[in-house]
Amino acid sequence: MNHGNWPTCWPPLIVVENPWELFSPAPVSLHYDGWVPRRSSSKTAGKLPDIRTVAAVAKVSIATVSRTINGSSLVSDRLKKRVWQAIKQLNYLPNTHARTLVSGRSRLFGIIVENITNPFFPELIRSFEEIAVAHGYEILVSSSNSDAATLASCARRMLERKVDGVAVMTFGEEEPVLDQLVHRGIPIVLAEFKLEDPKASTIVLDYATGIHAAIRHLVSLGHRAIAFLAGPHSLHSAITRENDFRTAIAAAGLPIRKEWVIECDHTLKGGVAGYEQLRKLRNCPSAIVCSNDMTAIGVLRAAYMAGQRVPQDLSVVGLDDVDFAEYTLPPLTTIRLSRADLARAAFEALRQQAEDPASPRIKREFLVSTSLVVRGSTAPPRADG
Amino acid sequence: MNHGNWPTCWPPLIVVENPWELFSPAPVSLHYDGWVPRRSSSKTAGKLPDIRTVAAVAKVSIATVSRTINGSSLVSDRLKKRVWQAIKQLNYLPNTHARTLVSGRSRLFGIIVENITNPFFPELIRSFEEIAVAHGYEILVSSSNSDAATLASCARRMLERKVDGVAVMTFGEEEPVLDQLVHRGIPIVLAEFKLEDPKASTIVLDYATGIHAAIRHLVSLGHRAIAFLAGPHSLHSAITRENDFRTAIAAAGLPIRKEWVIECDHTLKGGVAGYEQLRKLRNCPSAIVCSNDMTAIGVLRAAYMAGQRVPQDLSVVGLDDVDFAEYTLPPLTTIRLSRADLARAAFEALRQQAEDPASPRIKREFLVSTSLVVRGSTAPPRADG
DNA sequence: GTGAAAGCGCTAACAA
DNA sequence: TTGTTAGCGCTTTCAC
Numbered sequence: 001m002n003h004g005n006w007p008t009c010w011p012p013l014i015v016v017e018n019p020w021e022l023f024s025p026a027p028v029s030l031h032y033d034g035w036v037p038r039r040s041s042s043k044t045a046g047k048l049p050d051i052r053t054v055a056a057v058a059k060v061s062i063a064t065v066s067r068t069i070n071g072s073s074l075v076s077d078r079l080k081k082r083v084w085q086a087i088k089q090l091n092y093l094p095n096t097h098a099r100t101l102v103s104g105r106s107r108l109f110g111i112i113v114e115n116i117t118n119p120f121f122p123e124l125i126r127s128f129e130e131i132a133v134a135h136g137y138e139i140l141v142s143s144s145n146s147d148a149a150t151l152a153s154c155a156r157r158m159l160e161r162k163v164d165g166v167a168v169m170t171f172g173e174e175e176p177v178l179d180q181l182v183h184r185g186i187p188i189v190l191a192e193f194k195l196e197d198p199k200a201s202t203i204v205l206d207y208a209t210g211i212h213a214a215i216r217h218l219v220s221l222g223h224r225a226i227a228f229l230a231g232p233h234s235l236h237s238a239i240t241r242e243n244d245f246r247t248a249i250a251a252a253g254l255p256i257r258k259e260w261v262i263e264c265d266h267t268l269k270g271g272v273a274g275y276e277q278l279r280k281l282r283n284c285p286s287a288i289v290c291s292n293d294m295t296a297i298g299v300l301r302a303a304y305m306a307g308q309r310v311p312q313d314l315s316v317v318g319l320d321d322v323d324f325a326e327y328t329l330p331p332l333t334t335i336r337l338s339r340a341d342l343a344r345a346a347f348e349a350l351r352q353q354a355e356d357p358a359s360p361r362i363k364r365e366f367l368v369s370t371s372l373v374v375r376g377s378t379a380p381p382r383a384d385g
Numbered sequence: 386m387n388h389g390n391w392p393t394c395w396p397p398l399i400v401v402e403n404p405w406e407l408f409s410p411a412p413v414s415l416h417y418d419g420w421v422p423r424r425s426s427s428k429t430a431g432k433l434p435d436i437r438t439v440a441a442v443a444k445v446s447i448a449t450v451s452r453t454i455n456g457s458s459l460v461s462d463r464l465k466k467r468v469w470q471a472i473k474q475l476n477y478l479p480n481t482h483a484r485t486l487v488s489g490r491s492r493l494f495g496i497i498v499e500n501i502t503n504p505f506f507p508e509l510i511r512s513f514e515e516i517a518v519a520h521g522y523e524i525l526v527s528s529s530n531s532d533a534a535t536l537a538s539c540a541r542r543m544l545e546r547k548v549d550g551v552a553v554m555t556f557g558e559e560e561p562v563l564d565q566l567v568h569r570g571i572p573i574v575l576a577e578f579k580l581e582d583p584k585a586s587t588i589v590l591d592y593a594t595g596i597h598a599a600i601r602h603l604v605s606l607g608h609r610a611i612a613f614l615a616g617p618h619s620l621h622s623a624i625t626r627e628n629d630f631r632t633a634i635a636a637a638g639l640p641i642r643k644e645w646v647i648e649c650d651h652t653l654k655g656g657v658a659g660y661e662q663l664r665k666l667r668n669c670p671s672a673i674v675c676s677n678d679m680t681a682i683g684v685l686r687a688a689y690m691a692g693q694r695v696p697q698d699l700s701v702v703g704l705d706d707v708d709f710a711e712y713t714l715p716p717l718t719t720i721r722l723s724r725a726d727l728a729r730a731a732f733e734a735l736r737q738q739a740e741d742p743a744s745p746r747i748k749r750e751f752l753v754s755t756s757l758v759v760r761g762s763t764a765p766p767r768a769d770g
Numbered sequence: 771g772t773g774a775a776a777g778c779g780c781t782a783a784c785a786a
Numbered sequence: 787t788t789g790t791t792a793g794c795g796c797t798t799t800c801a802c
Contacts, residue, residue, distance in 0.1 A: 048569065050779055061789045066781055074787060091568075096545045097482040097491070098779035101794045106482070116507045117708060126501050126528055138542055141526045143511055157523055160481045183476075184433065268712045301712045323502060327653045327686045329714040435795055446773045451797055459771060483795035486778045 049090040058086035069094060100162060107137050109350050110158035110166040112151065114173065116143035118266070118294055119322040120339065124169060127343035135351065137164075144170055146234075151177050159184060165350035169342075172236030187353030189346045192237050194365075199357075201349035203342065203366045205237065207319075208244045210335035210370030211289070214317050215248040217333075217372060218287045222380045223315060227260040227285035229274040229295050238266070241291050241319065260285055264295050271298020279306060286315065286381035293318035293325050293334055300328055300377070311379035321373055330376030341368045434475040443471035454479060481523075485547060492522050494735050495543035495551040497536065499558065501528035503651070503679055504707040505724065509554060512728030520736065522549075529555055531617075536562050544569060550735035554727075557621030572738030574731045577622050579750075584742075586734035588727065588751045590622065592704075593629045595720035595755030596674070599702050600633040602718075602757060603672045607765045608700060612645040612670035614659040614680050623651070626676050626704065645670055649680050656683020664691060671700065671766035678703035678710050678719055685713055685762070696764035706758055715761030726753045 055062040060079050067075045068083040075083075086092070100106040111128055113121040125141055132139050140163060142154035151170065155177035158166055165187035168177065172193060181188050182197045189201045218226055228245045231238025242261065249256050262277055264270035271294065278284060290296040296318030300310055308314050310330060318325060318334035325332040345366035352362050440447040445464050452460045453468040460468075471477070485491040496513055498506040510526055517524050525546060527539035536555065540562035543551055550572035553562065557578060566573050567582045574586045603611055613630045616623025627646065634641050647662055649655035656679065663669060675681035681703030685695055693699050695715060703710060703719035710717040730751035737747050 051781095052779085062780080063782085063789060063791095064787090067788090070781080076787065079788080093541065093545050095486070095547060095779050097485045097547060098794085099781075100482045101480070101486060101779080101796085102781045104794075116511050117504070119502070119504060119507075122501045122504075122507045125526075126530075129526075129528065133538065133542070138525070138546065140523070141510075141514075143514065145511075153518065156478065157518070160478050161523060162480060162482060268708075297712055301714060301716075304714045323653075324709070327682055329686060329689045331686075436797095437795085447796080448773055448775095448798080449771090452772090455797080461771060464772080480795050483778085484797075486780090486795080487797045489778075 049092045051092075051094070053090055054083065054086045054092050057090060058082040105354070106162045106164055108140055108161060108163045109137050109347070109354075110140045110142065110154075110161075110163040111346075112142045112144055112154050112158075112166060112168050112170060112177070114143075114170045115145055116141070118292075119324055120292070120320045120337075121169070123323060123339040124343055127340045128167065128347060131343060131347045135347070137351075144173070146170075146173060146232075148173075152180075155180050159186070164354040165189070167346040167350060169346070170235075172238065173234060187350055187357070189349040189366075191342070191346075192240060199353060201353065201364050201366065203345045203349070203368055205240070205337065205342075206367060206369045207237075207241050207335070207337075208247070210319070210337070210372055211241065211244040212248045212251065213372035214289060214333075214335055215245075215252050215254075217374060218289075218315060218317070218378065219252050219254070221287075221315065221378060223287040224254055225257075225260070225283065225285040225381075226254065226287045226289060227262070227278055229262055229264045229271065229278075229288060229290045229299065231264065231266045231291035231295075233263055235266075238291055245289060257283070264291065266292045266294055268294050268298040268301070271295035271300075272302040273298075275299045275302035275306075287317070287378070288314065289317045289319075291319060293320040293322045293332065296332055296334065296377075297324070297328055300330075300332070304329075311377050313382060315378040315381070317378060319370075325373075326375070328377070333375045333378040334373055335370050336373050337370050338368065434477045435480070436477075438475055439468065439471045439477050442475060443467040490739070491547045491549055493525055493546060493548045494522050494732070494739075495525045495527065495539075495546075495548040496731075497527045497529055497539050497543075497551065497553050497555060497562070499528075499555045500530055501526070503677075504709055505677070505705045505722075506554070508708060508724040509728055512725045513552065513732060516728060516732045520732070522736075529558070531555075531558060531619075533558075537565075540565050544571070549739040550574070552731040552735060554731070555620075557623065558619060572735055572742070574734040574751075576727070576731075577625060584738060586738065586749050586751065588730045588734070588753055590625070590722065590727075591752060591754045592622075592626050592720070592722075593632070595704070595722070595757055596626065596629040597633045597636065598757035599674055599718075599720055600630075600637050600639075602759060603674070603700060603702070603763065604637045604639070606672075606700065606763060608672040609639055610642075610645070610668065610670040610766075611639065611672045611674060612647070612663055614647055614649045614656065614663075614673060614675045614684065616649065616651045616676040616680075618648055620651075623676055630674060642668070649676065651677045651679055653679050653683040653686070656680035656685075657687040658683075660684045660687035660691075672702070672763070673699065674702045674704075676704060678705040678707045678717065681717055681719065681762075682709070682713055685715075685717070689714075696762050698767060700763040700766070702763060704755075710758075711760065713762070718760045718763040719758055720755050721758050722755050723753065 051062045051065050054065045064075055064079055065083050068080050109132055129139050140158055140161060144151040144154055166181055167189045169191055171191050185199060187199045189203060191203045192205050194202045230242045233239060246256060259281055262274045264274040288299055296316050299316050303310050303314055310316055318332045321334045321336035325334050345368055349366060436447045436450050439450045449460055449464055450468050453465050494517055514524050525543055525548060529536040529539055551566055552574045554576055556576050570584060572584045574588060576588045577590050579587045615627045618624060631641060644666055647659045649659040673684055681701050684701050688695050688699055695701055703717045706719045706721035710719050730753055734751060
């Protein structure tokens with residue numbers, strides 16, 4: 001099979017001028033003249049056209065049809081044209097399951113996300129889907145909802161569907177599925193978790209750059225009491241973010257108080273809870289950096305309910321830069337983690353492994369960086385703060 | 386194939402106590418004693434176990450393995466047990482593509498959404514996935530991004546993957562794909578669009594109830610100048626919502642000014658633009674009802690930037706009640722459209738058609754209602770308003 | 771109850 | 787270049 005030539009649109013633009021005509025509902029009139037169906041015609045009647053039907057109409061062998069579809073160069077232009085005409089006329093669509101069965105490749109990539117209702121992930125999925133479709137792949141999406149059993153079930157289903165690779169975008173909860181996936185020799189990409197397996201790639205997320213920039217920004221504004229609402233410690237990524245925060249604070253020569261670092265859960269609710277815990281403190285910080293945007297938005301909400309104004313009374317910084325961040329009140333200052341970059345890296349990692357596993361120069365590690373986006377939720381602290 | 390018995394977890398709980406043990410990475414030691422592989426052993430070596438491997442280990446025929454897997458009652462308990470043991474031992478997973486190829490059913494449902502980055506849809510997808518997985522189905526997600534070509538491509542890919550049905554959740558842009566889907570005899574469900582085809586079902590959305598409640602709420606608060614930020618007129622649902630708004634306003638005995646109904650595009654940006662257009666008016670309305678929550682959140686943002694306070698200076702009502710609505714500033718009063726109900730209806734419609742297409746009492750129409758959720762974005766208008 | 775065997779629609783190896 | 791043919795892994799008759 002010619003993997004490099006899998007047509008992205010159907011049929012490929014080169015051959016047929018307007019591929020979307022294919023989908024016209026016009027009744028198809030077949031010209032089988034002289035062709036005798038291999039099986040009883042009563043069985044064939046009313047069925048969708050298959051490769052044999054196309055071959056019969058185009059008066060070629062099924063191998064030629066297959067070669068044409070797969071962009072093999074071994075077909076003469078004359079036959080190629082006839083085949084595409086027949087395909088068009090019959091409104092034929094190849095059966096992916098059959099192709100997968102014989103070729104051993106499904107052109108399906110799985111993507112498992114932590115929680116699809118966190119806007120970070122739909123944006124990631126959208127980018128991933130766009131890239132995949134552009135390369136002739138389909139995607140299977142699953143949301144693990146941070147539950148080990150669900151995650152395991154996602155993985156099993158993907159295995160049954162014979163995906164060519166899985167992007168595990170759970171940011172640190174992946175252990176339970178790794179074994180099965182790796183054991184079956186399926187290419188995987190992980191975010192932030194290195195695995196000593198030839199089929200596993202890693203996307204290293206450089207949070208440090210963005211977090212350091214955020215701290216510098218806050219310090220230059222005059223803040224000295226900066227809190228951190230961390231993500232759940234079950235997530236590698238949450239721990240990395242917290243560590244980067246600590247390093248940045250230390251680099252700025254600032255103290256870290258134990259009670260200023262609170263473990264939340266990356267949800268809106270968690271942000272509210274974290275804020276309330278912070279408010280109880282005698283020495284309340286003047287700025288809060290959050291492990292993700294959902295937490296930050298929760299803080300915005302809680303501060304509003306408590307009558308504290310952002311940014312006058314309190315500065316808030318998020319992390320992710322979800323589309324929404326621009327529309328919060330006030331617009332959220334946040335550390336951007338590009339979904340498009342992440343999706344690109346994940347896809348590239350999988351594609352390499354799936355299409356050229358033997359290549360000696362496979363890239364096993366991808367870097368995605370972060371940067372600070374300053375909006376309206378940060379300002380100098382109050383003089384008496 | 387026994388469709389009613391497709392196991393939801395693997396292997397079914399009835400037979401094996403802890404199915405997740407299956408995924409243990411423990412090296413599998415095979416006992417092929419006496420069994421001769423059908424093809425050369427060099428080819429079989431290193432390959433994933435298939436149904437023949439299981440049959441050999443369990444010392445039964447592949448037919449028995451197949452029957453066991455599919456929950457056929459024609460297998461004795463003795464053999465059933467042996468088969469499940471072999472499956473467990475080999476860590477065997479059936480190949481979905483092969484099953485689909487021969488059975489003609491993929492146990493795959495497609496779901497096409499308008500725009501996955503609108504939080505309404507991830508929530509819908511999550512519910513749909515949960516229900517589908519619980520019934521042994523897998524889902525294929527696609528986002529049409531309100532683009533006809535993309536939509537057509539989604540549909541074609543789903544057709545190639547031989548989905549058993551498609552939920553077209555684009556709320557009124559579906560025409561381009563309907564033909565192909567219906568033409569191929571695939572069951573489909575549409576939101577709000579009735580199609581005269583035996584394979585098509587419709588989910589009727591009763592916006593009127595929620596919209597009437599919203600208008601009554603606003604009127605009881607004292608509002609008389611109520612604007613509507615509509616969705617794009619290319620969407621059936623947007624038009625329905627607008628009509629229901631007009632009816633509700635008329636029912637309340639209020640006037641509708643032409644300039645108070647503005648066509649937006651259901652995005653955050655659209656809400657901002659709509660608000661700004663409204664602000665230019667001499668007789669500015671004291672309340673704005675929006676065709677969806679994204680628009681309403683955009684309005685909240687624009688009003689904040691313009692220095693208008695919500696709800697003191699302006700009341701805002703959304704529609705959808707996305708998870709976020711509770712966390713906007715102020716919390717958004719909105720008309721709830723339950724994603725869970727919608728997902729349930731969509732799945733049920735597809736399942737019926739897919740599993741029992743001949744049934745005389747197939748339900749072709751499902752109703753999902755709406756209700757008003759009052760939060761903090763509505764209040765009496767200013768005395769001078 | 772159980773097994774043997776015929777394909778599902780397609781690709782790839784081999785022939786011509 | 788083109789065609790013939792053997793399966794991919796499974797379900798499903800049809801025998802026994």
